[in-house]
Amino acid sequence: MQHLKGYTADPRSEVIAICDLDKKHVRQVASEHKIPNTYTSHLEMLENPDIDAVSVCLPNFLHAPISIDALNAGKHVLCEKPPARSAQEAKAMADTATQNGKTLMYALVQRFDGSTQRLKQLVQEGELGEIYFGKAGYVRRRGIPIGKEGWFVDKERAGGGALIDIGVHALDCVWWLMNSPRPVEVMGMSYSHFKHLVPDNVKYDVDDATFAQIRFENGATIILETTWALNLPGDNYIKVAGTKAGATLSPFTLYTEEDGKELDKPLSAPSINSFDEEVKHFVGCIVDGKEPISSAEQGIMLMQMLDGIYESAEKGRSVPIADLSAATG
Ligand SMILES: NC(=O)c1ccc[n+]([C@@H]2O[C@H](COP(=O)([O-])OP(=O)(O)OC[C@H]3O[C@@H](n4cnc5c(N)ncnc54)[C@H](O)[C@@H]3O)[C@@H](O)[C@H]2O)c1
Structure with a gap:
């Protein structure tokens, strides 16, 4: 459901199909969110040429086989965490993405939290050494x-x-x-x-x-x-x-020193919806042809x-x- 909200919030994407084994559930979600196509077989859904990308929000044992089916059908994939049940499965997924020239991104949502994003920026700027x-x-x-x-x-x-x-x-x-x-x-x-x-x-x-x-x-x-x-x-x-500083996300604080003395610096970050940001990043990577930050290689x-x-x-x-x-x- 979080993915659905994310795609709906991004003007660059449109949800045109939904699939679940549970027919009643899938019809109910489709009617609530005005999704035109419903499926109970992912293979049938993947035949739809109007679909560019899919979100795989399934039990872990289906992450690899269904992502691989989707990539082989020429779709980009945003797969829920954990990447798979093993590194071997994640490797097969990454290889299939490469073979098909498609994006495979993992939905590691904590990376998209406002504080995490801000701290990552400080790390990249060398603030922590x-x-x-x-x-x-x-x-x-x-x-x-x-x-x-x-x-x-x-x-x-x-x-x-x-x-x-x-x-x-x-x-x-x-x-x-x-x-x-x-x-x-x-x-x-x-x-x-x-x-x-x-x-x-x-x-x-x-x-x-x-x-x-x-x-x-x-x-x-x-x-x-x-x-x-x-x-x-x-x-x-x-x-x-x-070597220069440390940080905690909660409280969102930088721990450093000044003139040899301990110094705690409160940090701040915009409050954002991390699920929406995650989907926005996926859509952006497809549109701009960029590598996602939570990539297939990192998943392995x-x-x-x-x-x-x-x-x-x-x-x-x-x-x-x-x-x-x-x-x-
Ligand atoms: N990022 C997060 O915070 C977060 C939160 C919850 C779940 N998840 C992940 O999402 C995934 C799903 O978890 P969940 O809690 O929704 O599980 P769930 O058991 O509640 O739902 C799984 C759904 O998959 C459907 N399904 C099963 N086999 C299918 C198939 N072959 N084709 C189509 N549909 C099929 C089921 O009918 C069911 O509706 C898991 O990988 C989980 O780790 C992530």
């Missing part, structure tokens, strides 16, 4: 999503639990602010202690808490904590620290970090992260 530490948290005390037919809590269909669902937002945001260094090693720990919060008939084999530390090629570190359920108050934070690296964290948690030791871009040219 060289950034070597990031800390991110997306911690819910209670908040396990189930989704249609329980897909969110089924590893096969979701690819994982709290980490891949909400940890991905926090990790992506802090990593992007640090200029997306290449990850080289990761240590992760996952826990699953809240099965009793989902109905008995729902399969539950995913993490409801994951904690991780990632080391990067440039020597930087990220510490991440993410939970769907934890016996502590909920928390949501992004912190980055560099982001998924490599998530894969590495899960692998490390399973093996009980840190694991290296291969340089996929170098390995594949």
Whole structure:
């Protein structure tokens, strides 16, 4: 629904079709928003030559196959987070986008928040110096999503639990602010202690808490904590620290020094709708032929970090992260 609002708000785009397996739902949304074409098969929808681009807002296991179908049908794709269930799937998506000369962008909405955009600008202007530490948290005390037919809590269909669902937002945001260094090693720990919060008939084999530390090629570190359920108050934070200054998004503050003394500088940013901004960026990239800031290549690296964290948690030791871009040219 957020994508729909975004396209409607942008005069350069028009929503002309909508697809969902649920016929009643799709007709209802179409009539509310005056969308002329409805489909229950994405393959049929993709045959419509008037469609230039599609948003893939589907359960995680469908991100790769349906994005690939859309790219092969000559459409640009804005795919919801997480990019896919694994780096391997994200790589197949990126390759298909390249082969077809189409845009593949990931809907990593936190990048489009006003404060995040402003802080990124300060980073690019060198205000923080060289950034070597990031800390991110997306911690819910209670908040396990189930989704249609329980897909969110089924590893096969979701690819994982709290980490891949909400940890991905926090990790992506802090990593992007640090200029997306290449990850080289990761240590992760996952826990699953809240099965009793989902109905008995729902399969539950995913993490409801994951904690991780990632080391990067440039020597930087990220510490991440993410939970769907934890016996502590909920928390949501992004912190980055560099050689000249550090910053937090909430409170939106720059931490630096003047004459050897600590100095806190409150920051400000315009209040904008991050979902609208995200869609506007996607449309703009298509119109201007530009690379999206949340690109297909970055989606692969982001998924490599998530894969590495899960692998490390399973093996009980840190694991290296291969340089996929170098390995594949
Ligand atoms: N950026 C955000 O803040 C945010 C918020 C919520 C969800 N999401 C992402 O959006 C995606 C969808 O999540 P959700 O909460 O809407 O899930 P959901 O289970 O509520 O809805 C999924 C929808 O997909 C439809 N569907 C399933 N298979 C289909 C197919 N083959 N063809 C057409 N339609 C099909 C279902 O009928 C259902 O309506 C996920 O990847 C999730 O991570 C992102």
